[in-house]
Amino acid sequence: MKRRKVGNMLGLAVLSAVMDRPRHPYEMAAVLKERGKEADVPIKWGSLYTVVANLEKHGFLEAVESVKDGGRPERTVYRITPAGRAEYEDWVRELVGTVEPEPPRFRSGLSMIGILGPDQAIGRLRERLEQLGERAAKQRAVLDQLRPLMPRMFMIEIEYDIAMTEAEARWVRGFLDELTSGTMPGLDAWRRWYETGELPDDLGALVEE
Amino acid sequence: MKRRKVGNMLGLAVLSAVMDRPRHPYEMAAVLKERGKEADVPIKWGSLYTVVANLEKHGFLEAVESVKDGGRPERTVYRITPAGRAEYEDWVRELVGTVEPEPPRFRSGLSMIGILGPDQAIGRLRERLEQLGERAAKQRAVLDQLRPLMPRMFMIEIEYDIAMTEAEARWVRGFLDELTSGTMPGLDAWRRWYETGELPDDLGALVEE
DNA sequence: TGCGCAATACTCGTCTGCGAGTACTCGTAG
């Protein structure tokens, strides 16, 4: 497989920032923050300059070498090249069109939730549920605030975000219900194991492989 | 904030692999693959030894220095320490109980879907939808195959995965419907901009800030 | 008029992640 020449997501953000007009790195970061892209790609100062340099090395950006105005320390302004535009488009095409495995950390947590024991597990899941609710509310507030200002298509990723947050909340709530109502099979075996360390014979056999 | 001493997710996997009995690094990787943990945490050989070394440095693992059997090149066997157990538990607690922002790459793609133009966007979204279907089917197959062998609680993360995949598929389908049925506002403005490069006056004003 | 703080615009060095190589060994097909 042909891995992207510049793999860092910040690279994509940089390309998008430079599409309309040439900018110097600090300005790129500024517009990205303004446009709320920080939610997509956390902008780290350390990475920004490395990434810009790499994009230039691979011919996606070129320096317009404008030292311009007095005052400020010297700045290098970059312009996007045709190759850069192509890369940008191709990258977005890939992001939208293909699903690659990016396991969320919560998934890992779930797969090891055993060691917490049922009671602690329930407690933690309740906390998560609450946080998911807050997150959804916050996103919805952003959406409402922006709605009069710009067309829906420009905020579609927020709608996606809300939908996913709510879906997760729904799942967690369902799981929680099964745990608290006792519908989930093996619950007391789990509790026994957590409290005494002994596990039922059939499971003991299972562990052997 | 107190960042984890060993931040790599592989570290968590290593701890989990060493909970029951001491193992040497290669063996850890082996059991992790066997238990299907690769879906949670991709196991990179390069990282494995660094991570194990770091875990040891911070007192979560300790070497049992067993050169043991003939044949194979020398191996170092590691045992988990009490501090290691505590760290493991605490880490899982954090993963389950708190939601931190980890923006999926698709979200970024959506926020930049503009440059593709409506027709290409629709095409790509169709592809994604198809892949999501495949993914859900595959996960479901795994679940069905495992169900007779182990209790549900041991496969809960697969259930979560399926639920999330389906939720995304549902959202994409809805979005796609709005695009193809023409319900989405601003669709022809979008097409015009993509084909000719000119954007309606109200948007032009918007871009100024 | 002078003080300090926020903003501007980076640089530097460390620390981590990981791909690609290495070297040895066992089973087995010819």
Added chain:
DNA sequence: CTACGAGTACTCGCAGACGAGTATTGCGCA
């Protein structure tokens, strides 16, 4: 009985990510 491919068990070194520092300037406020 031997050659080879698959498994075993790592090592090495580079490239990338990032935190923390630095130096300058403009502006508000007293």
